Amino acid sequence: xxxxxxxxxxxxxxxxxxxxxxxxxxxxxxxxxxxxxxxxxxxxxxxxxxxxxxxxxxxxxxxxxxxxxxxxxxxxxxxxxxxxxxxxxxxxxxxxxxxxxxxxxxxxxxxxxxxxxxxxxxxxxxxxxxxxxxxxxxxxxxxxxxxxxxxxxxxxxxxxxxxxxxxxxxxxxxxxxxxxxxxxxxxxxxxxxxxxxxxxxxxxxxxxxx
Amino acid sequence: xxxxxxxxxxxxxxxxxxxxxxxxxxxxxxxxxxxxxxxxxxxxxxxxxxxxxxxxxxxxxxxxxxxxxxxxxxxxxxxxxxxxxxxxxxxxxxxxxxxxxxxxxxxxxxxxxxxxxxxxxxxxxxxxxxxxxxxxxxxxxxxxxxxxxxxxxxxxxxxxxxxxxxxxxxxxxxxxxxxxxxxxxxxxxxxxxxxxxxxxxxxxxxxxxx
DNA sequence: CTCCTATCTTGTACCCAGTACAAAAATATG
DNA sequence: CATATTTTTGTACTGGGTACAAGATAGGAG
Numbered sequence: 001x002x003x004x005x006x007x008x009x010x011x012x013x014x015x016x017x018x019x020x021x022x023x024x025x026x027x028x029x030x031x032x033x034x035x036x037x038x039x040x041x042x043x044x045x046x047x048x049x050x051x052x053x054x055x056x057x058x059x060x061x062x063x064x065x066x067x068x069x070x071x072x073x074x075x076x077x078x079x080x081x082x083x084x085x086x087x088x089x090x091x092x093x094x095x096x097x098x099x100x101x102x103x104x105x106x107x108x109x110x111x112x113x114x115x116x117x118x119x120x121x122x123x124x125x126x127x128x129x130x131x132x133x134x135x136x137x138x139x140x141x142x143x144x145x146x147x148x149x150x151x152x153x154x155x156x157x158x159x160x161x162x163x164x165x166x167x168x169x170x171x172x173x174x175x176x177x178x179x180x181x182x183x184x185x186x187x188x189x190x191x192x193x194x195x196x197x198x199x200x201x202x203x204x205x206x207x208x209x210x
Numbered sequence: 211x212x213x214x215x216x217x218x219x220x221x222x223x224x225x226x227x228x229x230x231x232x233x234x235x236x237x238x239x240x241x242x243x244x245x246x247x248x249x250x251x252x253x254x255x256x257x258x259x260x261x262x263x264x265x266x267x268x269x270x271x272x273x274x275x276x277x278x279x280x281x282x283x284x285x286x287x288x289x290x291x292x293x294x295x296x297x298x299x300x301x302x303x304x305x306x307x308x309x310x311x312x313x314x315x316x317x318x319x320x321x322x323x324x325x326x327x328x329x330x331x332x333x334x335x336x337x338x339x340x341x342x343x344x345x346x347x348x349x350x351x352x353x354x355x356x357x358x359x360x361x362x363x364x365x366x367x368x369x370x371x372x373x374x375x376x377x378x379x380x381x382x383x384x385x386x387x388x389x390x391x392x393x394x395x396x397x398x399x400x401x402x403x404x405x406x407x408x409x410x411x412x413x414x415x416x417x418x419x420x
Numbered sequence: 421c422t423c424c425t426a427t428c429t430t431g432t433a434c435c436c437a438g439t440a441c442a443a444a445a446a447t448a449t450g
Numbered sequence: 451c452a453t454a455t456t457t458t459t460g461t462a463c464t465g466g467g468t469a470c471a472a473g474a475t476a477g478g479a480g
Contacts, residue, residue, distance in 0.1 A: 160374035168367045
């Protein structure tokens with residue numbers, strides 16, 4: 001089980017090649033105009049191998065979705081002692097925005113990415129699914145904080161509000177980008193908006209999560 | 211263009227027959243285990259006719275989704291003068307719960323319905339889509355209230371919070387039903403929960419929507 | 421190096437949702 | 451009855467995804 005055995009290396013390489021080829025094709029021609037068979041061809045593997053690595057076609061596009069989930073978990077897990085969960089998440093969003101991270105959507109290159117999503121019903125459904133998974137993850141983390149009382153609706157409620165807020169922040173920035181605004185112009189407003197949105201969240205949730 | 215011409219009547223009847231047959235099959239055998247061809251057969255129409263009335267298979271299941279959307283709009287539109295939007299929506303949810311409306315999920319028959327959804331990835335995706343549409347609808351209604359300032363993130367943010375809340379309320383009740391609890395036992399808690407959740411919402415949104 | 425085993429890959433055949441298009445049936449209209 | 455319009459249908463097709471078994475490749479033991 002050596003982590004860099006020949007087998008492991010080849011698998012990683014194959015997976016990466018498929019992902020890269022797919023991303024290139026999607027960006028060039030749109031998600032729905034590229035078939036899995038084409039991707040397999042261009043990556044010199046069989047169609048079945050593609051599905052072996054990426055059970056759904058959408059996962060070829062949202063390849064880095066799991067990273068986003070992990071970012072959330074880490075922000076909560078590694079928060080300073082005494083800092084509230086909402087405070088930690090506010091900090092995360094502010095940091096991402098200041099770093100012009102793709103997830104903050106204050107980055108011109110995000111425009112193209114989002115455009116591809118909007119052009120494809122399948123990808124829009126995939127995005128909803130991804131967001132839903134993030135919410136589920138957050139719910140379990142919140143439940144751990146409040147002490148696992150059975151039938152406590154608060155973790156799910158808080159998670160839903162938090163994810164709804166973050167998603168809306170993202171969508172707001174992307175909408176401006178798609179309207180033609182430059183990321184540099186969106187950025188300052190976005191910082192203020194993050195703070196406004198999290199003020200609202202804090203008012204709703206307060207210290208209910210302990 | 212008589213509304214009850216022979217043509218109109220036949221169309222309505224055909225559509226209804228397809229929907230009924232489909233619902234029956236879905237409930238009996240699960241969404242994914244029923245093919246559109248089977249539905250067409252059982253309803254004595256061709257497969258193409260099914261797709262003619264219901265462009266997606268999911269729409270055969272979420273047939274009454276549009277009603278839910280309309281319920282939201284109506285509650286806002288017809289609210290008493292001076293009543294806040296959040297107040298009107300709280301009233302709607304309380305009313306639905308008191309009436310043991312299916313959308314409040316305080317009804318034993320909802321259990322079966324939800325079980326079918328949970329058993330089908332396709333239907334879960336469809337549910338996300340439906341919720342997303344409700345949020346979009348609410349966003350435009352909120353935008354109308356705040357006076358259509360361009361680039362105002364508040365309508366979208368408020369709508370996202372409201373929908374997240376309502377969806378969570380629904381899911382919480384259904385989870386208890388699926389855990390085996392009886393709707394009569396869920397009901398009183400649910401009334402209290404609606405009030406708690408809307409208190410949180412009011413704290414977040416307050417009178418920001420005017 | 422060699423044989424054996426576990427794992428990865430491939431080919432083939434298939435199912436089903438959804439679309440395109442044109443023919444055919446039913447209804448409306450004069 | 452005749453003609454125009456709308457609805458329904460048959461046929462053929464595309465593309466995502468699965469089942470299954472055979473083939474290729476790497477790891478490990480002797």
